[in-house]
Amino acid sequence: MNFSILFNMQQELDSKIEAQHQLQNENLIERKVLALLVEVGELANETRCFKFWSLKPSASTSVILEEYVDGIHFILSLGLEMKVNRLLDLNEVQADRTITEQFLKVYETIQAFKKDQSHATYKEMFEEYLLLGKLLGFSSKQVEEAYISKNEVNHQRQEQGY
Numbered sequence: 580m581n582f583s584i585l586f587n588m589q590q591e592l593d594s595k596i597e598a599q600h601q602l603q604n605e606n607l608i609e610r611k612v613l614a615l616l617v618e619v620g621e622l623a624n625e626t627r628c629f630k631f632w633s634l635k636p637s638a639s640t641s642v643i644l645e646e647y648v649d650g651i652h653f654i655l656s657l658g659l660e661m662k663v664n665r666l667l668d669l670n671e672v673q674a675d676r677t678i679t680e681q682f683l684k685v686y687e688t689i690q691a692f693k694k695d696q697s698h699a700t701y702k703e704m705f706e707e708y709l710l711l712g713k714l715l716g717f718s719s720k721q722v723e724e725a726y727i728s729k730n731e732v733n734h735q736r737q738e739q740g741y
């Protein structure tokens with residue numbers, strides 16, 4: 580995945596949102612962390628991976644992918660707040676976890692990031708979120724394309740006074 584291009588696209592979108600809502604001088608980290616936690620919950624809900632009491636199938640791949648890239652938006656956006664290097668060297672995490680275990684791991688790493696807001700905890704949060712995407716069956720190309728497409732939708736929403 581070309582993170583440098585994605586960070587640049589995120590920067591453009593965030594600048595537009597901040598200008599539109601007069602937020603240039605506000606610290607948005609806490610709200611972005613909560614937004615990310617909410618997105619991860621929405622994603623888990625769409626996968627229904629934890630709903631052992633139900634036989635209903637999960638949402639379609641495209642719905643799950645769109646939820647997944649909402650999380651990518653907030654992670655990139657937090658990276659910009661943290662001024663991480665755009666050429667961030669992310670390692671591919673190897674772990675033998677179920678999707679449910681991976682969701683819980685992602686929550687843990689978001690909490691760890693919220694607590695100390697370091698580059699190391701940011702990187703771990705991003706890496707675990709990428710592993711979640713892999714466990715959900717998404718390739719880097721699918722994630723990149725879905726990110727680009729949702730980014731465009733987000734721009735249009737701002738232009739339409741969302």
Ligand SMILES: O=c1ccn([C@H]2C[C@H](O)[C@@H](COP(=O)(O)OP(=O)(O)OP(=O)(O)O)O2)c(=O)[nH]1
Pocket residue numbers: 592593596648649650652653656729733
């Ligand atoms: O500073 C920001 C704020 C938001 N977003 C993006 C992330 C995500 O892709 C979208 C917000 O999520 P969603 O599209 O689910 O918005 P919502 O307002 O929660 O949607 P709905 O009204 O459908 O519940 O806006 C950013 O990229 N940067």
